[in-house]
Amino acid sequence: MSEPALDRSVIDVLRQLTPPGEPDVLVEILTLFLQDVPTRIAALQNAVGSGDADGVHRAAHSLKGSAGNVGAKGLQEACRVVEEMGRTKNLDGASDGVAHIVREFQRAAADAETYLPKTS
């Protein structure tokens, strides 16, 4: 069994942020993560497709921020690699980098689902 995609210590910190009597902050943040990240991965793919190095830099940077905040270490690292490609304006291998980001997001998303209330 590999280590979980989302760092348990980060999840524990987020869980404790809920003020008494208010909606669960952890659920709110993970729900947002699941909704928000796919559209931003799509934007990153577009930037890679059109050879927009600045766009790649910005999109990967902001994704890295999201990943870090939920403790998705693998996704964070995958974003850092692509962000660096954008920053140095060398997009060779950026498509592979984005594919890696997609795989890491799927792993993180599967782990995030386990913290959300079952909707069935």
Next chain:
Amino acid sequence: MAPLHVLVADDDSVSRIVVAAILKKAGYAVVMAKDGHEAWAHLSGDTPPAIAVLDWMMPGLDGPEILTRLRQTGTSTPVYVILVTSRDSSDDIVTGLKAGANDYVTKPANPDELVARVNVGARVVDLQRALADRVRSLEEALSNVKTLQGLLPMCSYCKAIRDDRNYWQRVETYLHDHSGVQFSHSYCPTCYERYVRPELEAAEQVIEGTRRQTGR
């Protein structure tokens, strides 16, 4: 005391919500902005936040641009700005601090560290406000103090002083009106010899003469 207002500006919604939740839990009133323009709208509004936690990279206006604008508008209680930057960009940190940031935190923010740094900002803001209040009350006091300066026209003989409305006043009256000083009257040794002693002696002679006439 009402909680301090903190602006959290980040285009990454997950980061924004996490930082906002951390600061809310620490007792701050949080307003959020999802890009640089929204952040600037809050900061340049009528009731700007006391502290701003600004992401370095934002669409619209980025952190340094906002800082430059903020520092151009002088105020006695400037916003305390904490920049949020990536762990791997020490160049950003130097540039940000030079542009006028008060502090920085690296992303993703460690909650304890973030709160500790915002608390430092709150202390600075409190001090600045207290100082600004003090300066204001001193300025008020100063404008109420009557001034005494410049060239005073004085009569060479009776020592009366001509005031700015062209009236001649006794020196005591003039000084009292312009400085609040009060006088107690007495005499110096020279004037005692010149005026007081002769008067006393004259009075004694009068008394002596009266005694002789009445034969007592």
